[in-house]
Amino acid sequence: MRTKTERRRRGGQFSLLDRFSSLRDALNGLGILIVEQHNARIHLVVAICVLALGLLTGLNGLEWLLIFAAISLVWMAEAFNSALEYVCDAAVPEAHELIGKAKDVAAAGVLICSVFAVLVGVWVFVPGLLR
Numbered sequence: 001m002r003t004k005t006e007r008r009r010r011g012g013q014f015s016l017l018d019r020f021s022s023l024r025d026a027l028n029g030l031g032i033l034i035v036e037q038h039n040a041r042i043h044l045v046v047a048i049c050v051l052a053l054g055l056l057t058g059l060n061g062l063e064w065l066l067i068f069a070a071i072s073l074v075w076m077a078e079a080f081n082s083a084l085e086y087v088c089d090a091a092v093p094e095a096h097e098l099i100g101k102a103k104d105v106a107a108a109g110v111l112i113c114s115v116f117a118v119l120v121g122v123w124v125f126v127p128g129l130l131r
């Protein structure tokens with residue numbers, strides 16, 4: 001059976017079934033992230049706690065927007081970081097200086113987003129500190 005990418009390359013037509021299959025693939029990726037990546041599990045617990053705190057304290061629209069933006073950014077960075085790790089390990093299983101650099105730079109992306117998320121958390125939940 002051909003993959004969606006192969007069908008598209010051969011000029012295959014738009015298919016609603018393929019689009020649903022893409023959604024299933026993305027949800028499968030989310031599952032892999034949570035099951036296999038320990039950092040993602042920490043992000044999940046923190047996100048649940050932050051959302052619960054937001055519900056308890058009654059945030060306004062802007063505060064919710066910032067919280068969701070921060071959570072989404074961290075998850076996006078973690079997803080790309082993990083995807084890059086899988087590709088690196090598949091392409092170059094042995095130790096290589098550039099693979100080490102690639103993984104460290106991708107991890108830096110997660111760190112940058114996490115620092116932003118912490119700042120948002122402080123701005124939203126500790127009003128006296130940053131505003």
Ligand SMILES: Nc1ncnc2c1ncn2[C@@H]1O[C@H](COP(=O)(O)OP(=O)(O)OP(=O)(O)O)[C@@H](O)[C@H]1O
Pocket residue numbers: 038039085092093094095096097099100101103104107
């Ligand atoms: N193939 C490799 N060649 C050279 N260095 C590597 C290689 N794989 C990993 N490293 C180095 O080891 C570090 C840890 O990588 P590893 O893949 O073991 O953990 P990780 O999955 O990045 O950790 P985390 O779960 O914290 O994201 C990397 O940041 C990189 O510096």
